Amino acid sequence: xxxxxxxxxxxxxxxxxxxxxxxxxxxxxxxxxxxxxxxxxxxxxxxxxxxxxxxxxxxxxxxxxxxxxxxxxxxxxxxxxxxxxxxxxxxxxxxxxxxxxxxxxxxxxxxxxxxxxxxxxxxxxxxxxxxxxxxxxxxxxxxxxxxxxxxxxxxxxxxxxxxxxxxxxxxxxxxxxxxxxxxxxxxxxxxxxxxxxxxxxxxxxxxxxxxxxxxxxxxxxxxxxxxxxxxxxxxxxxxxxxxxxxxxxxxxxxxxxxxxxxxxxxxxxxxxxxxxxxxxxxxxxxxxxxxxxxxxxxxxxxxxxxxxxxxxxxxxxxxxxxxxxxxxxxxxxxxxxxxxxxxxxxxxxxxxxxxxxxxxxxxxxxxxxxxxxxxxxxxxxxxxxxxxxxxxxxxxxxxxxxxxxxxxxxxxxxxxxxxxxxxxxxxxxxxxxxx
Amino acid sequence: xxxxxxxxxxxxxxxxxxxxxxxxxxxxxxxxxxxxxxxxxxxxxxxxxxxxxxxxxxxxxxxxxxxxxxxxxxxxxxxxxxxxxxxxxxxxxxxxxxxxxxxxxxxxxxxxxxxxxxxxxxxxxxxxxxxxxxxxxxxxxxxxxxxxxxxxxxxxxxxxxxxxxxxxxxxxxxxxxxxxxxxxxxxxxxxxxxxxxxxxxxxxxxxxxxxxxxxxxxxxxxxxxxxxxxxxxxxxxxxxxxxxxxxxxxxxxxxxxxxxxx
Ligand code: SF4
Ligand code: SF4
Numbered sequence: 001x002x003x004x005x006x007x008x009x010x011x012x013x014x015x016x017x018x019x020x021x022x023x024x025x026x027x028x029x030x031x032x033x034x035x036x037x038x039x040x041x042x043x044x045x046x047x048x049x050x051x052x053x054x055x056x057x058x059x060x061x062x063x064x065x066x067x068x069x070x071x072x073x074x075x076x077x078x079x080x081x082x083x084x085x086x087x088x089x090x091x092x093x094x095x096x097x098x099x100x101x102x103x104x105x106x107x108x109x110x111x112x113x114x115x116x117x118x119x120x121x122x123x124x125x126x127x128x129x130x131x132x133x134x135x136x137x138x139x140x141x142x143x144x145x146x147x148x149x150x151x152x153x154x155x156x157x158x159x160x161x162x163x164x165x166x167x168x169x170x171x172x173x174x175x176x177x178x179x180x181x182x183x184x185x186x187x188x189x190x191x192x193x194x195x196x197x198x199x200x201x202x203x204x205x206x207x208x209x210x211x212x213x214x215x216x217x218x219x220x221x222x223x224x225x226x227x228x229x230x231x232x233x234x235x236x237x238x239x240x241x242x243x244x245x246x247x248x249x250x251x252x253x254x255x256x257x258x259x260x261x262x263x264x265x266x267x268x269x270x271x272x273x274x275x276x277x278x279x280x281x282x283x284x285x286x287x288x289x290x291x292x293x294x295x296x297x298x299x300x301x302x303x304x305x306x307x308x309x310x311x312x313x314x315x316x317x318x319x320x321x322x323x324x325x326x327x328x329x330x331x332x333x334x335x336x337x338x339x340x341x342x343x344x345x346x347x348x349x350x351x352x353x354x355x356x357x358x359x360x361x362x363x364x365x366x367x368x369x370x371x372x373x374x375x376x377x378x379x380x381x382x383x384x385x386x387x388x389x390x391x392x393x394x395x396x397x398x399x400x401x402x403x404x405x406x407x408x409x410x411x412x413x414x415x416x417x418x419x420x421x422x423x424x425x426x427x428x429x430x431x432x433x434x435x
Numbered sequence: 436x437x438x439x440x441x442x443x444x445x446x447x448x449x450x451x452x453x454x455x456x457x458x459x460x461x462x463x464x465x466x467x468x469x470x471x472x473x474x475x476x477x478x479x480x481x482x483x484x485x486x487x488x489x490x491x492x493x494x495x496x497x498x499x500x501x502x503x504x505x506x507x508x509x510x511x512x513x514x515x516x517x518x519x520x521x522x523x524x525x526x527x528x529x530x531x532x533x534x535x536x537x538x539x540x541x542x543x544x545x546x547x548x549x550x551x552x553x554x555x556x557x558x559x560x561x562x563x564x565x566x567x568x569x570x571x572x573x574x575x576x577x578x579x580x581x582x583x584x585x586x587x588x589x590x591x592x593x594x595x596x597x598x599x600x601x602x603x604x605x606x607x608x609x610x611x612x613x614x615x616x617x618x619x620x621x622x623x624x625x626x627x628x629x630x631x632x633x634x635x636x637x638x639x640x641x642x643x644x645x646x647x648x649x650x651x652x653x654x655x656x657x658x659x660x661x662x663x664x665x666x667x668x669x670x671x672x673x674x675x676x677x678x679x680x681x682x683x684x685x686x687x688x689x690x691x692x693x694x695x696x697x
Contacts, residue, residue: 045556045559045577046555046557046558047558049557051557052557053545053551053553054551056542056555057546111541114541114542115539115540115541115542115577116538116539116541116542116555116556116576116577116579117538117540117577117578120520120537120539120540121539123519123520123522123537123539124519124520127520127521127537128519128520128521129516129519129520129521131516131517132516132517132518133517134517134519134543138519206543210546210547211513211549211635211636212546212547212548212549212550212634213549355546356546359551360549360550360551360631360634361474361504361550361551361631363475363476363502364474364475364478364479364481365472365474365475365480365481366474367469367472367551368467368468368469368472368554369467370467370468370554370557371467371557372467372557380467
């Protein structure tokens with residue numbers, strides 16, 4: 001960093017290289033396959049998915065929930081310290097917002113293949129019913145997406161200008177400008193935190209307001225969504241940071257990694273241990289008499305998704321992060337973070353299953369599933385919901401996720417995500433204005 | 436104001452499935468879908484009781500009941516509240532209906548309905564005969580559909596098809612806001628239940644249990660309020676002469692036998 005623009009941070013990928021290009025090729029291929037699968041699904045209808053009349057939301061909504069949660073980490077981690085005028089975790093701020101942006105775009109796009117008539121989606125704007133939590137969510141997802149774009153640009157625009165990038169738009173680099181940006185960053189942080197809380201609560205309320213779907217109708221759903229956003233969002237940010245540290249010029253500060261790992265452990269404990277117990281204990285207590293009946297009923301899970309979430313995605317990473325000698329190792333933090341994201345995925349899957357598996361009125365013959373009419377068969381009826389995603393659904397979903405990955409790749413290449421050099425003249429942005 | 440409701444006398448219902456079939460036919464409901472289903476409350480299968488036969492020392496507590504189930508036209512309808520684009524709405528006469536030109540197929544309403552009354556057109560709807568049946572235009576692929584209380588008939592002063600065609604006179608349709616209507620009288624005189632009452636949806640469909648009612652009082656397919664009303668009778672005749680919509684299938688009642696008093 002001895003060249004002319006010492007003060008301006010640089011992108012962490014100076015060129016894509018062979019590995020980068022190979023990865024881009026894979027992502028582009030996945031995107032093309034996804035688009036093809038979506039075209040196929042548009043033509044044939046949602047009959048090509050595993051969803052039917054009883055189990056009427058599937059993989060798209062499960063992953064929508066996951067990606068809304070994943071989008072929390074970066075924005076919260078970069079705005080919370082700024083809110084308190086702190087320099088902490090500054091090195092992760094830009095990458096974090098980039099990852100948040102990628103995730104919220106993936107979440108928004110996942111709604112498109114889920115709806116039967118995407119050509120009519122404009123009605124959200126022309127004919128909204130403001131009683132509907134889905135309208136609230138539509139609004140907040142759009143707002144949150146816009147906020148991420150603005151924030152990412154605000155964080156990087158002076159460095160972009162210093163490097164002569166057109167992405168800086170009309171902004172130029174100056175000390176006064178950087179000072180002004182720091183104020184703007186504070187105010188953006190002030191908006192970002194409530195926006196994140198609203199996003200996750202409203203997404204939770206889509207489910208929590210429904211009297212007709214078993215466990216969905218619980219006031220705890222919104223706080224659980226916040227907790228799971230903290231867990232999965234921070235988890236993903238750690239995963240991406242460690243990968244970027246390994247494969248690009250991005251450097252993740254070891255000490256901060258460890259402290260973020262500890263933070264992830266705290267989030268996990270709150271989500272998987274405390275909130276789960278809070279949700280289950282009252283019911284178990286009310287419905288059972290003996291001490292062991294109560295305990296086992298609130299400790300023992302129901303489905304395999306439950307165990308994948310609480311065990312593999314909850315207890316294991318929690319143990320890894322709770323052990324001081326282990327959590328100092330980057331590989332351990334990486335593994336724990338991957339598992340935490342994985343666990344959150346299964347929590348979302350479990351949530352959708354708890355709503356659709358059981359039907360309120362399950363007398364024979366049940367509900368017409370509405371699948372392809374295949375003559376004199378009895379499987380046209382169902383008294384319980386079952387669901388397995390089809391190859392088409394998986395291909396579309398992977399395609400949409402690859403868009404998010406491409407956005408992150410582009411950010412690594414073209415945005416100045418590098419850590420500020422400790423001796424940089426303008427110090428780091430987003431700090432205390434008086435320093 | 437008018438607030439339409441339905442009383443189903445479970446003591447009269449014989450589980451013949453006629454309402455389910457006539458609904459499918461009248462409303463042009465695609466293959467593989469049902470708006471109205473006659474459920475067997477009892478054993479695990481249709482037409483089977485719960486309990487045991489009184490032999491080999493068994494208790495002999497056989498029990499079985501039929502529960503015709505379609506959209507309950509809830510007064511506090513969760514499906515209406517969740518619809519993000521106002522495609523599902525409550526009409527002034529209390530009927531919960533879907534605007535099929537607005538519905539974008541998000542299926543939030545299916546998640547919201549505690550009765551699983553709604554079905555989604557997962558693919559291109561298929562009909563037998565291919566041109567469809569009944570008096571209602573088919574709904575396209577990718578939208579949600581459900582029972583409308585036969586609003587197209589009600590607007591013409593006719594009872595819903597399931598009500599007219601029930602051979603046990605177990606279905607009674609009318610205005611819940613009119614104290615003199617048969618539905619209001621039965622609800623006050625007999626023991627009636629609303630399905631999943633605890634969910635607070637306040638359905639406009641009431642199920643008579645315990646003592647049997649005298650059943651549907653008229654043998655005409657007209658609404659009670661319309662009987663003896665010449666203008667309504669004329670409207671009925673006019674209507675039966677032509678399809679109800681440009682794209683609609685031909686009416687199943689041939690024009691020469693129109694009048695509907697059969
Ligand atoms: S039964 Fe279901 S579809 Fe009908 S009004 Fe009630 S909630 Fe809506
Ligand atoms: S599927 Fe159609 S009717 Fe149902 S909530 Fe969505 S837009 Fe409204």
